Amino acid sequence: MESFKAYKLTETPEKKIRAEFVDMTLDDLDPGDVVIRVAYSDVNYKDALAATGKGKILRRASCVGGIDLAGTVVSSENGKFKKGDAAVGIGFDLGVSHHGGYAQYARVPAGWLTKLPQGLTLWDAMAFGTAGYTAGIAIVRMEHEGLKPSSGPVLVNGATGGVGSIAVASLARLGYHVVALTGKESEADWLKKLGAKEILLRKTLNLEKIKPLDKSTWAGAVDSLGGDVLSWICSTMKDNGVIASIGLAASPNLNTTVMPFILRGARLLGINSGESSNDVRDTVWRRLATDMKPPLLREMARTVPFSKLPTVFDDFINARVTRRVVVDLEE
Numbered sequence: 161m162e163s164f165k166a167y168k169l170t171e172t173p174e175k176k177i178r179a180e181f182v183d184m185t186l187d188d189l190d191p192g193d194v195v196i197r198v199a200y201s202d203v204n205y206k207d208a209l210a211a212t213g214k215g216k217i218l219r220r221a222s223c224v225g226g227i228d229l230a231g232t233v234v235s236s237e238n239g240k241f242k243k244g245d246a247a248v249g250i251g252f253d254l255g256v257s258h259h260g261g262y263a264q265y266a267r268v269p270a271g272w273l274t275k276l277p278q279g280l281t282l283w284d285a286m287a288f289g290t291a292g293y294t295a296g297i298a299i300v301r302m303e304h305e306g307l308k309p310s311s312g313p314v315l316v317n318g319a320t321g322g323v324g325s326i327a328v329a330s331l332a333r334l335g336y337h338v339v340a341l342t343g344k345e346s347e348a349d350w351l352k353k354l355g356a357k358e359i360l361l362r363k364t365l366n367l368e369k370i371k372p373l374d375k376s377t378w379a380g381a382v383d384s385l386g387g388d389v390l391s392w393i394c395s396t397m398k399d400n401g402v403i404a405s406i407g408l409a410a411s412p413n414l415n416t417t418v419m420p421f422i423l424r425g426a427r428l429l430g431i432n433s434g435e436s437s438n439d440v441r442d443t444v445w446r447r448l449a450t451d452m453k454p455p456l457l458r459e460m461a462r463t464v465p466f467s468k469l470p471t472v473f474d475d476f477i478n479a480r481v482t483r484r485v486v487v488d489l490e491e
């Protein structure tokens with residue numbers, strides 16, 4: 161086969177990241193039992209950290225980036241997939257220690273792939289990507305803990321981000337009263353269009369002095385930030401409220417007390433999309449394709465051609481992103 165284009169990340173001797181387009185062949189790909197013609201990938205915060213070197217994401221000296229991919233099976237040595245199947249791969253070692261989605265072909269273990277569920281296109285799958293899939297796990301896990309629309313308001317922070325925007329839209333579609341917490345006043349109308357009933361601006365929170373217990377407000381919370389905002393969320397949960405801790409966009413630290421947990425029965429769920437089992441994957445993708453699919457998904461992501469990929473990472477690092485980014489590998 162002829163060569164194809166890939167976006168490769170390499171750690172330099174100075175411990176910086178060199179990111180560049182290279183030509184590869186199938187022989188250069190990592191081992192796996194399924195070869196995919198990648199149609200779309202996407203950009204997550206983690207992809208931006210990896211490509212800019214702002215975070216230590218790579219676990220080997222050189223790797224094709226892209227933690228997500230969606231495409232068509234070209235060949236398979238595994239009975240679960242056959243040529244022509246549409247498949248989606250999220251996380252595992254993709255783009256970290258196994259050549260990822262920023263290449264026109266990928267070879268991956270079948271266990272990392274999910275068949276594209278009915279109701280989603282390959283583009284839709286990458287409009288969700290790791291961000292949307294993780295928001296999906298958070299909602300499924302919170303429901304499993306008893307959260308329902310009648311429980312009360314659900315707070316979503318980092319609301320204009322990938323995880324946040326899909327959490328807002330999916331929860332709204334399920335009938336929850338969603339309160340979107342954002343740093344971007346200018347995006348209030350967009351968040352309302354996605355289904356948020358109320359907008360809370362981050363600058364209006366008093367995070368200087370967070371009480372162990374404050375006004376009991378949230379039945380549920382989806383947290384992408386960590387740090388002081390998560391501390392404040394813990395202290396403002398309703399009885400038996402449930403928090404999904406997803407990210408650390410603001411800080412990896414959490415200073416809180418046990419009060420919300422022992423006096424209000426609050427629960428803090430850790431969400432790790434990378435390690436979820438096949439059962440969880442199938443359930444979450446099926447829900448994202450049906451009752452959790454945001455009606456405005458098409459407007460929630462913009463598509464960039466592969467050649468323009470290097471131009472989008474800085475906006476993620478500087479928290480300027482307001483839409484998911486889908487990368488078109490077939491440009």
Ligand SMILES: NC(=O)c1ccc[n+]([C@@H]2O[C@H](COP(=O)([O-])OP(=O)(O)OC[C@H]3O[C@@H](n4cnc5c(N)ncnc54)[C@H](OP(=O)(O)O)[C@@H]3O)[C@@H](O)[C@H]2O)c1
Nearest residue numbers: 205318319320321322323342343407408409410432433479
């Ligand atoms: N646990 C998992 O498996 C998993 C999976 C996916 C992502 N994550 C993590 O979840 C977080 C969000 O990911 P994402 O893909 O949604 O990222 P994203 O698209 O870059 O969105 C993050 C959002 O958080 C807010 N934000 C960013 N920097 C901030 C800061 N310093 N202080 C306060 N708010 C800030 C901004 O929203 P507003 O301006 O609207 O506030 C921003 O749009 C990241 O930490 C990511 O690593 C974890």
